[in-house]
Amino acid sequence: MGIALVFPGQGSQRHGMLDALPDSSALSRLLDAAEALSDIDLRAVAAMGTPEQLADTRAAQPLLYLADWAWGSAALKAGVPARAVAGHSLGELAALAVAGVFSVEAGLELVVQRSKLMAECAAATPGAMSAVLGLDSDAILAVTDPIEGVWVANDNAPGQVVISGTLEGVAEASEALQAAGARRVVPLQVAGPFHTPLMAPAADAFAALLAGAEFADAALPVYSNTAACPSTDGSVLRERLVAQIVSPVRWTPTMTALLSHGCDTLLECGPGSVLTGLTKRVEGLSAFAAEQDGISAVLAEGSV
Secondary structure (H helix, E strand, C coil): CCEEEEECCCCCCCCCCCCCCCCCCCHHHHHHHHHHHHCCCHHHHHHHCCHHHHHCHHHHHHHHHHHHHHHHHHHHHCCCCEEEEEECCCHHHHHHHHCCCCCHHHHHHHHHHHHHHHHHHHHHCCEEEEEEECCCHHHHHHHHCCCCCEEEEEEEECCEEEEEEEHHHHHHHHHHHHHCCCCEEEECCCCCCCCCHHHHHHHHHHHHHHHCCCCCCCCCCEECCCCCCEECCHHHHHHHHHHHCCCCECHHHHHHHHHHCCCCEEEECCCCCHHHHHHCCCCCCEEEEHHHHCHHHHHHHCCC
């Protein structure tokens, strides 16, 4: 059994997401730092925030980063013999921290700045995202390419693709996709046109921040969103993270690449089981959600 640690991104946040985290002497200190950096009572948002507060990029990103990191660190400490890591969108920063590319504290500062830049960009350019069920990415591209202001943002799994763009573009594309045979088109609770060229101002500003950040070579191969192939080279991982904000999340190719490189079991490190559910659509892969199934489930699955 070859195991990869995978980290969910925005959309996995929910009430109680801090309650079941593995014990960590660093976590309380990190939450204090995150609240100071973001100027948001993150503990209150996680415990009893409104849906709007939970969906706020500025709160969701640091909360998810810390939850993802806590589960990933616990997995390694428990002896899970991970061969690789990958993160979905925001989750990629947690993957990089767990792989030792930067410290959890340095990553937290990047995440808070990333969340602010993306929130500012989304406020200046309102947009939407919707999940398209029942059509493959090629069929979706054939429908959306002629429509202005809409792009394929997440290739999450076979039959589950997300479009993103302007409010008008996503609305027009949603009607066209339903007419083309999509089983459902489901609006997502997000605050902007993420993973599209509309986020270029945020990407440019984030690139400037990353240029001054230290990126070490990774201790584990990292599968980035923008490339379905692994790297441990810190400079390559930095370049891929720069491109991520305006580029699609290539999660289906990432899962198939992990499988082809010997990782047939994914351990989802973070709140919920979104990535575990997506894995069921790829033949040959199995997955466990650390929060629900427990890290011990992976250790018990086979000889590791």
